[in-house]
Amino acid sequence: MDAEALRRKLADLPVRPGVYYHLDKGGRIIYVGKAANLRARVRHYFQAASSTDRKTSKLRERIADVRWTLTDDPLQALFLEGEMIKRYQPKYNVLQRNTRSDDWHYVQCNLKAPNPYLTVTRNVDVGEDLLTLGPYLDGRALRKALRYLRRDFPYSTHKVLPRKACLDYHLGLCPGPETAGFDLAAAKVDLRRLLACLSGRRSQLVGRLRSAMKTQAAAQRYEAAAKLRNQIAALEDFARSNIFTDSGQKPYLGQDQALADLQSLFGLAAEPRRIETYDISHISGRYTAASMVVAEDGLIRPALSRRFKSPLAGNDDFGQIRAVMKRRFTSKSLREIRPDLILIDGGKGQVSSVLQVLDGLDLEIPVIGLAKKREQVIFRAGRLNLDADQLRRLGGSAEDSPAFTTLNLNPNTPLLKLLQRLRDASHRSALAYHNYLQGRDQVASGLLGIEGIGEKTYRKLIKRFGSLAGLRTAEEAELAAVLNRRQLAALKAYLAGRNSG
Structure with a gap:
C-alpha cells in the first residue's frame, strides 16, 4: 500500500x-x-x-x-x-x-458451591464446577473492571467462609454468604449477570435487565426495579469507560493467514473454523486425563473445551486416545458437532489411533499430528491433498513414507505458531486435570483412612471445604458442623501429623 x-x-x-x-x-x-x-x-x-x-x-x-x-x-x-x-x-x-x-490472568467462578465465589488468579484451579474466563494480559485493567462492577453486582471472593461478616459485606460489595441473612438465589443471579458482562454479552444483558425492570415496576416491586435500573446504568457507564475486558468477538483481518494456509496446504474444502486439539496425560497409566481444546476462527474457546477422565487402566497411550475419541464422537451432547480439523499432540501412532475410531464411525474429518521433538506435522498419506507449491511458499519440506507424510515447516510461519499454541494449550489442560485427579485421590485415600470417616462424611468435607488446605484453615466450629467429636479429634490428629511430616 x-x-x-x-x-x-x-x-x-x-x-x-x-x-x-x-x-x-x-x-x-x-x-x-x-x-x-x-x-x-x-x-x-x-x-x-x-x-x-x-x-x-x-x-x-x-x-x-x-x-x-x-x-x-x-x-x-x-x-x-x-x-x-x-x-x-x-x-x-x-x-x-x-x-x-x-503472567496471564484468569477469572474463576464456582456457581455450584454452597457459597458461590469469584476470584482473579494466575494459577488456574481445576474442577468440574469451576468456570474459567481468560486469559487476560492486563491484570490491572481486569481488576479495575471488577472493582467498578462489584458495586452493583456484588460477589464473594471467599472459597472458605470467614467466621464473621467481612468488610466487603459491610461496604455492600459482598452478598455475605457467612451471614444469617444470605440470599443464595439472589447472589447467583448477580454473579451470572456479572459473568455475562465479562463474557462479552453486555448488550444482551442490558436488554434482559430492561425487560425485567419493566416487569418488576408493573408489579409495583419498586425496590427490585430500582436495583435493576442501577445495574443497567452501571453497565452503560462501564461501556463508555476505558476499562477492557473479555470478548466473544471473532476477529476479521480480511483472511486470517494461519487458517488460510491450513486450507490451501492440506486442500481443505474451507478454512478450518473449528479446530479440536487433543492430548493425554498420565503417570504410568494412573490418573489418566485427556483434554479437548476447541478453537474457533483460531481463538481458543474455554467454554467449549472439555476434559475427560479415561476409563481405561494401564500404560497404553494409543488405547487411551481411541477411548477418548470414541467418547467424544458418540456423546449425545457432542456427536452432532463436527470439527473442521483435528490436531493431536503426537506422531504416527496417535494419528493412526484417531483415524481408527473415525473410520469405525464412518466419519471423514481431517487429522494431523504435531510431534514435540522436532515440531513436525504428520498426517496419513492419501488422506489429505498436500499442495506442494504452497508448502514451498511456506518454506517447508516433506518426508514421505509408505503410510505417512511428515512436514518440516518454517518455525516463523503463522500456521505452525497457531498449531503450537493449540497443542500447548491442550497439553496444559490435560496436565492440570491429571494433577487434579492425582491430588483428589491422595486426599481421598488420606481422609478415608481416618477412623470414623467414611465415604459419606468424606464427600461432605470435600463439598464444604474443597481440599486439605481448606480443612487446615477451617475453624473448629465449622468442622464440628460436619463431624462428631470423635471424628473431629481424629481429623485434627491426621492434619497435625501431615504438618509435622
Missing part, C-alpha cells in the same frame, strides 16, 4: 473501540494494540517524529498497512488483543510476546 492510500485509510478510521493491526510490506502483522478510540490511537503512530519515541519511530517506518477489528465497546478489546498477540507473535509487541504463561 502506497503512502497516499495509507493516508486515506487513516482518514477513514472510526471513532470506535477495537483492536488494530500494523502490517509490514510483506503483509505480516508486526504490532497488535487495543484502543477505546481507534482513530486517536492509530493516528498517534503517524505524528511528527519529534513527538514520538525511538521505538515508535522504528515501528512507523515498517508500517505498510493498518487493519482493525471493531468491538461493541472498549470492554471487549483486552481479551481479543491478548489472543491476537499470542497467535501472531508480532515483532514489536516485545513485552507481551515475552510474557510468561503464568
Whole structure:
C-alpha cells in the first residue's frame, strides 16, 4: 500500500473501540494494540517524529498497512488483543510476546458451591464446577473492571467462609454468604449477570435487565426495579469507560493467514473454523486425563473445551486416545458437532489411533499430528491433498513414507505458531486435570483412612471445604458442623501429623 492510500485509510478510521493491526510490506502483522478510540490511537503512530519515541519511530517506518477489528465497546478489546498477540507473535509487541504463561490472568467462578465465589488468579484451579474466563494480559485493567462492577453486582471472593461478616459485606460489595441473612438465589443471579458482562454479552444483558425492570415496576416491586435500573446504568457507564475486558468477538483481518494456509496446504474444502486439539496425560497409566481444546476462527474457546477422565487402566497411550475419541464422537451432547480439523499432540501412532475410531464411525474429518521433538506435522498419506507449491511458499519440506507424510515447516510461519499454541494449550489442560485427579485421590485415600470417616462424611468435607488446605484453615466450629467429636479429634490428629511430616 502506497503512502497516499495509507493516508486515506487513516482518514477513514472510526471513532470506535477495537483492536488494530500494523502490517509490514510483506503483509505480516508486526504490532497488535487495543484502543477505546481507534482513530486517536492509530493516528498517534503517524505524528511528527519529534513527538514520538525511538521505538515508535522504528515501528512507523515498517508500517505498510493498518487493519482493525471493531468491538461493541472498549470492554471487549483486552481479551481479543491478548489472543491476537499470542497467535501472531508480532515483532514489536516485545513485552507481551515475552510474557510468561503464568503472567496471564484468569477469572474463576464456582456457581455450584454452597457459597458461590469469584476470584482473579494466575494459577488456574481445576474442577468440574469451576468456570474459567481468560486469559487476560492486563491484570490491572481486569481488576479495575471488577472493582467498578462489584458495586452493583456484588460477589464473594471467599472459597472458605470467614467466621464473621467481612468488610466487603459491610461496604455492600459482598452478598455475605457467612451471614444469617444470605440470599443464595439472589447472589447467583448477580454473579451470572456479572459473568455475562465479562463474557462479552453486555448488550444482551442490558436488554434482559430492561425487560425485567419493566416487569418488576408493573408489579409495583419498586425496590427490585430500582436495583435493576442501577445495574443497567452501571453497565452503560462501564461501556463508555476505558476499562477492557473479555470478548466473544471473532476477529476479521480480511483472511486470517494461519487458517488460510491450513486450507490451501492440506486442500481443505474451507478454512478450518473449528479446530479440536487433543492430548493425554498420565503417570504410568494412573490418573489418566485427556483434554479437548476447541478453537474457533483460531481463538481458543474455554467454554467449549472439555476434559475427560479415561476409563481405561494401564500404560497404553494409543488405547487411551481411541477411548477418548470414541467418547467424544458418540456423546449425545457432542456427536452432532463436527470439527473442521483435528490436531493431536503426537506422531504416527496417535494419528493412526484417531483415524481408527473415525473410520469405525464412518466419519471423514481431517487429522494431523504435531510431534514435540522436532515440531513436525504428520498426517496419513492419501488422506489429505498436500499442495506442494504452497508448502514451498511456506518454506517447508516433506518426508514421505509408505503410510505417512511428515512436514518440516518454517518455525516463523503463522500456521505452525497457531498449531503450537493449540497443542500447548491442550497439553496444559490435560496436565492440570491429571494433577487434579492425582491430588483428589491422595486426599481421598488420606481422609478415608481416618477412623470414623467414611465415604459419606468424606464427600461432605470435600463439598464444604474443597481440599486439605481448606480443612487446615477451617475453624473448629465449622468442622464440628460436619463431624462428631470423635471424628473431629481424629481429623485434627491426621492434619497435625501431615504438618509435622
